Amino acid sequence: MEIHRETQREAQRIEIDSLGQRTLPADALFGIHSLRASENFRYSGETLANYPRLVRWLAKTKMVIAIVNGRNDKLTTEQSDAIVLACLELAAGQHTQALIVDALEGACGTSMNMNINEVIANRALQLMGHNPGQYQFLDPLDHVAYAQSTSDVLLTATKLALIEEVSELVDTVKHLGVSLRKKELQYRDLLRVARTCMQDCMPMHLGQAFGGYAGLTERLAQSLQAHLDLFSVLPIGGTGIGTGLGTYPGYRQAVVAELSALAGRALYPSANLFDAIQNMDVFAALSSTVKTAALSLGKVANDLILLSSGPHAGLNELRMVPVQAGSSMMPGKVNPVHAMGLVQTAYFVTGLDHSVSLAAANGRLETNDYMPLIAVSLFKSIRTLAAAISSFDRHCVQLLTANEEVCMTHLLDSIAIAPTLKQQLGYKRAAQLVEQSLRSGRTAIEIAIEEGVMSRQQIIGVLHQSSLHPDVSA
Template structure:
């Protein structure tokens, strides 16, 4: 081997053999094996910074707690602390090489963090990477922990962090929809059921309903976010706490609260916390509900904006890009279509999460990686999608007042509004004649002196007023 080649790698050994590792990388032998055996997707554990931060926060809290209970020296704890803070600051993430979807139940992920932190701590302490007598990945970085309590704890912490921007985006969406409800408050609109003409309403009422839905979605996401504050940290392998000193659990939560600024707490029953991931069924379920509900709004907007000449054309969506490579001038509702597509993806992710939660076995759930990837994926798609939906579509929607009013006046909604004054039987005859003659009902009413266009418009507006007050 040439001298330059020898200096470019280092060799680590374990009971399975030896592995050559690039000399400038912080990962170790277990990370390499995890990457070689379990890479099935293009995303590593470094892909989501919130997950890296959460894992490093757990390792940092553990190091400080282990120092407090004399499992680490002050020097070891200080070196580990700085290494963790480096990861939190976004440094050295190119050494986090394990696939986010790895199939080792999280062990490869945990060991990747342990080795990166240990090697960085060795550098800080003046030692050499791969020589773990100063700071060892298992004995020191992983002290008083196991994959089984650290991984799900980091997953909860990261999910809690990632949900905050999503809640903000959905709440901001509700604000924009409220503004549109006020803007369109006086626009007469034809309400439809089963895609058929139904009753008159105001276009603002349509958007007010969307706003109310969005606020409920934000509230539900906030509520489920609060259920992520109980962590299994300190349970070690199966919930007994074996391997950690008696004082460790109190210390690790105390430090974690200081590090994160969040009131994380141990569970009432540590075995329940280790065995069950039902909270992620609920988190994923709320993400699915949010995605499906917003996709319904998006679908409505594609219908209301359809045409414009050959469809309803009652609202105008912003024209953000060309819609066809062959039809000049065509503009498609691409932002609402993207929102609908996100709905499909999040629903699919939810199926994966439900299966993974169901198939946990005995004392732990070793399918946490798929839960991690799918939940993070859903949150990020929704966060980005809702922002685009709000800013690039809904905030710029315009109403075609003439088209809205024309559709109401040509519809049988006029007949429904006349029932209280003319009676169901007489109105039914007029409506039937309108259909048979192929003439708008309002035209017949004007011929018979029963109602002119201005009176009809006033009647439609009075009928559209709700019989209850919105709160």
């Protein structure tokens, strides 16, 4: 029993801060600040570990800073090398069990930054041959966080992580555009009835509808891409509020140069560090563009849901490949789940955008207290939207087929041919045909053929021709 008590004592360590002391597991890579934060903030059920790209860039940013600080004799070579190795491990996905702080911690990110600092410091101590908590050899705040503040480090890492997230979203949207262009080509000659105000309107080709959707995706991709330049401007070196207190000449330029090499793109130090640290407009603007992309593509998905409705009591002009049963009580029912999933995601992203807008608008004075909410909301919205678009593309758009017979029947049975016949017969005669059709229950095309106005072949030819814009059809 005495041996057991001794083993338990050896398995713990004590750390002290300004509030007192706490006992931690001896081998824990987190420290007292992380422990207190994990107890104080139990909000979302997610920790920093749920955002691996942010963790990766926090680790890379601190690694670069350790290299620059070592180069300028602010750290010993041993300290700098150990921090670099610990950061590399963290960036590779190791030690995430020690990231214990809730992602929605109640500050501007201080607790998350403390958590990262302590994990890096304690792992670096192990690499140096010491035990976690022996901070006289390497301290989380005096050494790992040298020349840094949460304000500039978290903003910098978030921007770099979002560059990668947005780039992947852009690629996903572009890929959807390619799939839609293929459908445009596949159905460039298939006539269908266009609808405005949910009423039969005029003839068009199904390919033209897909071409319109493709044009939307290409424009959305450009809008998202345009934000990357703004996110390439970094506030690192501003420390707490923009004065650069705790840094030294040449520090921020050196750090930005090293980060540029890591990121594989040109990065720039902020021209006005006070502006960069306190104003979150670039994040709000990005969030708004992501929301616009989500809702715009949700409109496309809703169109496909409507056009594939049926199969017997709906429009049934498009057919989606079934991927799962659609009802627990209606055998054989299949739902357009990937299209509906994209619409649902669009509404989810809209809510997250509102959170970003509120958080950006309510930052006070020299920093924004709600940066964790901004970061979490953007990572969630971009990640979820990219996944939903990818599923919609692969399982819905690419496998979508047209019910060609139904498309033609709907067109030829409708009064949507009247605008085309008007060009040949004049408004008055075309209106008479529509009136006869509505009164008799027969189609306008049947009446036109019967009365010798035009043959079916001529009408079909005119419908095709009328669907091609004289300036852009070529």
